Amino acid sequence: MHPAPSVIIFSTFSGLGFGLLAWLGIGLPAVTGWVAFVFYVIAYLLAVGGLIASTFHLGHPERALKAFTQWRTSWLSREGWLAVLALLVMAVHGAGLVFFDQHWWPVGLIGAALSLGAVFSTSMIYAQLKAIPRWHQKLTPVNFLSLSIAGGALLAGQVTWAIVLLLVAGAVQLATWLIGDGAFARSGTNMASATRLGTIGKVRAFEPPHTGTNYLLREFVYVIGRKHSFKLRIIAIMLMAVVPVILLLLPFHHIEALLAVLSHLAGVLAARWLFFAEAEHVVGLYYGKR
Amino acid sequence: MTSLPQSTTRKLGLVIDLDTCVGCHACVISCKGWNTENYGAPLSDQSPYGADPSGTFLNRVHSYEVQPPEGQAQLVHFPKSCLHCEDAPCVTVCPTGASYKRVEDGIVLVNESDCIGCGLCAWACPYGAREMDQVEKVMKKCTLCVDRIYNENIPEVDRIPTCVRTCPAGARHFGDLGDPDSDVSVLVAERGGMDLMPEQGTKPVNKYLPPRPKDTLGDIDILAPFLAPIDAEPKGFLGWLDKALEKL
Numbered sequence: 001m002h003p004a005p006s007v008i009i010f011s012t013f014s015g016l017g018f019g020l021l022a023w024l025g026i027g028l029p030a031v032t033g034w035v036a037f038v039f040y041v042i043a044y045l046l047a048v049g050g051l052i053a054s055t056f057h058l059g060h061p062e063r064a065l066k067a068f069t070q071w072r073t074s075w076l077s078r079e080g081w082l083a084v085l086a087l088l089v090m091a092v093h094g095a096g097l098v099f100f101d102q103h104w105w106p107v108g109l110i111g112a113a114l115s116l117g118a119v120f121s122t123s124m125i126y127a128q129l130k131a132i133p134r135w136h137q138k139l140t141p142v143n144f145l146s147l148s149i150a151g152g153a154l155l156a157g158q159v160t161w162a163i164v165l166l167l168v169a170g171a172v173q174l175a176t177w178l179i180g181d182g183a184f185a186r187s188g189t190n191m192a193s194a195t196r197l198g199t200i201g202k203v204r205a206f207e208p209p210h211t212g213t214n215y216l217l218r219e220f221v222y223v224i225g226r227k228h229s230f231k232l233r234i235i236a237i238m239l240m241a242v243v244p245v246i247l248l249l250l251p252f253h254h255i256e257a258l259l260a261v262l263s264h265l266a267g268v269l270a271a272r273w274l275f276f277a278e279a280e281h282v283v284g285l286y287y288g289k290r
Numbered sequence: 291m292t293s294l295p296q297s298t299t300r301k302l303g304l305v306i307d308l309d310t311c312v313g314c315h316a317c318v319i320s321c322k323g324w325n326t327e328n329y330g331a332p333l334s335d336q337s338p339y340g341a342d343p344s345g346t347f348l349n350r351v352h353s354y355e356v357q358p359p360e361g362q363a364q365l366v367h368f369p370k371s372c373l374h375c376e377d378a379p380c381v382t383v384c385p386t387g388a389s390y391k392r393v394e395d396g397i398v399l400v401n402e403s404d405c406i407g408c409g410l411c412a413w414a415c416p417y418g419a420r421e422m423d424q425v426e427k428v429m430k431k432c433t434l435c436v437d438r439i440y441n442e443n444i445p446e447v448d449r450i451p452t453c454v455r456t457c458p459a460g461a462r463h464f465g466d467l468g469d470p471d472s473d474v475s476v477l478v479a480e481r482g483g484m485d486l487m488p489e490q491g492t493k494p495v496n497k498y499l500p501p502r503p504k505d506t507l508g509d510i511d512i513l514a515p516f517l518a519p520i521d522a523e524p525k526g527f528l529g530w531l532d533k534a535l536e537k538l
Contacts, residue, residue, distance in 0.1 A: 001413075059407015059427025066404055067385035070292045076410055077385035130379065130490055131416035188489040189416070196484040196498060197308075197366055201358035206365060209318070209350035212343045215421040219412065282487065283418035286352055286370065 001132065002222045003276035006056040011122055012268050014050025014083070015144060017043050018115040019152025021090045025112030027103050028158055036097040042155065044087070051083055075128055079121035086114035119148040126275075133187035134180040134279045143169075143176040147240070147268055154244060154264055157257070163248050166264070170241030173271060177233060184280055184290070194285040205288025220281035221289050232274055240267025292384045294377065298396035301468030302434055303374050303495035304454065305477055309502045310461035313353055313367030317453035317462060321349040321371070321432075324452040329437040330402050331426035346423045348372070348432045349453055366501055369462070371453070372419035372432035373486065373494030374398050380411035380420060380431075389429070396468070396495060397436055402428045416490045439464075467495050 020043040023029075024036075031039055055061045068084075070077040090111040096102040123144035126135040150165035191205075192198025244260035244267075280290045325348055326332040335345035349371040357363045374391075378398050381389045388404035389411050391397070400411075405428040412420040412429060420431045435451035438444065448455060454462040465474035474497075477483070483497030524532050 057408070059409075059422065060405065063386065063404065063406045066387070067406060067408075070385050070387050073292045073382040074385040076383065076408065080385065125383075125410065128383070129414055131414060189487055193487050193489055195354055195366075195368060196486060196500065197354060197356050200356045200364065200501065202356065204355045204357070205352065206355040207353040209315075209347070209352050209370075210344075214344055214350075215346065215412075215424070216418040219409065219422075220418070281413070282416045282490070286418060 001276045001279040001281060002219050003273050004057050006053050008269060008272045008276065010050045010054035011144070012050070012265070012272050013046045013053070015119050015122070015148040015268070016151040016155065016265065017046025017048070017050060018083075018086060018119050019148035019150070020155040021047065021086065021115040021152070022112040022149065023152045023156035023158065025090060025093060025108040025110075025115065027105070027108060028161075029156055030103070032097050032101045032103075034098075036094065039156070040090075040094040040098070043090075047083070047087065075121050075124040079118060079125060082114055082118040082121050086111060086118050089114055116145065116148070119144055130187075131282050132279050133183035133189070133282070135275075136187075137176075137179060137183060139172065139176040139179055143172050146172045147271075150241075151264055151268065154248075154261055159248050159252065162260075163245050166241045166245050166248075170237055173237060173240065177274075180278070184282075187282070189282045189285065191285050191288070194282070205286075208287055216283055217287065217289075221284045221287065222277055223289070224277070226278060229274060229278055232270055236267050236270035236274060238267070239263045240271060243267075292381050292387050292389060294381055294391055295393045298376075298392070298468065299394050300466045301374075301376070301396045301495045302439070302465070303396070303467045303474075303497070304371070304434075304451065305463040305465070305467075305474045305483060305497050305499060306369055307461040307463070307481075307499040308366050308368060309499060310459050311351075311367040311369060312459050312461070313351055313365075314458065315351050316456045316458060317369055318347060318349050318351055320452045320456035322347060324435065324438070325430075325433070329433060330400075331423055331428055331430065333430060334423050334425035336424055344424075346421045346430050348419075348421070348430060361504075364501065364504070369453075370417060370419070370486075371496075372398060372434075373417060373492070373496040374432075374434065376493035376495060377491060379414040379416075379490075379492060383410045383414045385410070397434045398431070399433055399436065400429050400431055402426070405429050416487050416492065417494075434464075467497065 024039055055064055067077055067080050071081050089107060093104055093107045093111050096104045120141055123141035127140035130136050146169040150169040153162040153165050191203040195203050197203045243263040247256045247260040250256055284290050322333055333346040337343050349369060352368040352370060354366045354368055355363050356366055374396055378391055381391050386404045386406055388401045390399060407427040409422055420429050423430050439449050441449060450464045454464045463474050463477060465472045467474055469475060478497045481499040483499050485494050
């Protein structure tokens with residue numbers, strides 16, 4: 001799959017932002033006044049910034065409001081609803097903390113659930129797609145949610161939780177890669193099932209439909225990044241989990257905390273780039289490619 | 291609405307005969323022509339006369355080489371367009387309701403004025419039947435020539451999809467695959483019509499007829515023994531030359 005920067009930035013930043021909102025919703029850290037204001041500004045910049053980035057890949061962003069109509073069937077529509085509802089409910093909760101020194105528990109808990117719901121629906125946009133076997137697995141939502149919650153803990157300054165959750169998220173990331181590696185073969189879709197010519201003999205793509213390239217090949221058959229995927233996986237896992245955990249284990253300092261956040265962010269961006277670049281769409285089979 | 295209908299009154303679709311298709315691409319050209327000049331946004335080209343031409347097509351013809359365990363390889367031309375699936379994954383993922391399947395005839399269509407160009411339906415389709423037009427920025431797909439098949443302004447003989455009307459080999463058939471007595475359903479039953487990627491669970495309406503088995507010649511070639519190849523072992527001067535060259 002073509003790794004479009006807008007979607008990578010969207011899913012990474014809004015995942016982090018909603019993760020932080022979820023922690024703020026359950027009252028960790030228990031902040032009020034100006035400190036709470038700063039935490040909320042960071043969370044909203046990440047979440048809303050990501051959402052705005054996601055509209056950059058739309059052909060007709062001016063019609064984006066229509067995307068709220070099909071929540072009954074479409075995960076993309078549900079994501080829109082959950083994201084907006086989470087931002088609205090958490091704004092009420094944040095107003096309570098900043099202006100009234102009040103932590104309204106029910107509002108916070110509902111906001112936290114909606115925030116994680118938004119991340120879950122983002123992951124389901126990908127996990128629902130049977131045509132992309134690497135994404136069509138149960139670990140895809142676990143991967144997105146664990147990264148969001150761990151990154152949120154890191155931003156919320158919950159050091160103990162962050163150490164544990166970063167290690168969990170790193171382990172889930174490794175499992176997602178390893179299980180994903182065999183997903184295409186396990187899907188049962190291959191040249192024989194795509195053409196149904198396998199009963200005659202071995203099928204090979206002889207001539208493509210056109211001499212030039214097309215939308216399908218540009219969007220779905222992206223092979224450039226795969227040759228470095230092993231190295232990028234190591235870089236991603238080091239930056240997203242190992243380096244932040246080491247920095248958190250050192251005596252606390254604000255510079256180290258900032259470095260841990262930046263390292264985690266870079267690691268998640270690398271992993272998300274791989275999430276797209278490594279994903280193979282079954283349509284590639286019609287072109288004799290993966 | 292992007293929920294799929296429980297059932298459709300009819301299941302209009304295509305039957306494509308892989309035994310008959312000669313790979314002339316006439317269906318590709320007529321499809322591009324009709325769907326550029328008629329319903330919806332035209333199918334644009336990018337740099338059509340340049341070094342890297344590319345464009346939107348709703349129908350593309352692939353060619354495959356199939357090598358049986360014994361004997362010669364076969365070449366199979368393979369036209370591919372939207373299969374108008376009963377369980378169309380492209381429809382349910384659409385966030386705006388632009389993508390829909392019609393209850394009256396099962397045709398899967400895009401309402402272009404509602405399409406936000408997110409591309410998710412093209413991701414969901416395992417067949418590569420949907421292409422985002424690079425000029426209009428909306429999703430294009432086969433309409434089964436919905437603007438021909440019900441069009442009373444054109445002669446009755448033309449009220450079929452333009453790809454079917456154009457095919458010089460008669461490799462494409464159009465009809466109601468929901469009616470077991472229709473010509474296309476009978477053809478599918480007789481020839482063992484197939485679904486593409488059945489494991490994807492899309493339940494395509496369009497069917498593909500497999501190439502008929504190649505016939506094999508028995509011992510009917512009575513002249514063959516007399517036409518045996520000339521002695522593989524050269525004699526005389528050529529024999530000497532052969533040996534001399536071997537030794538070098």
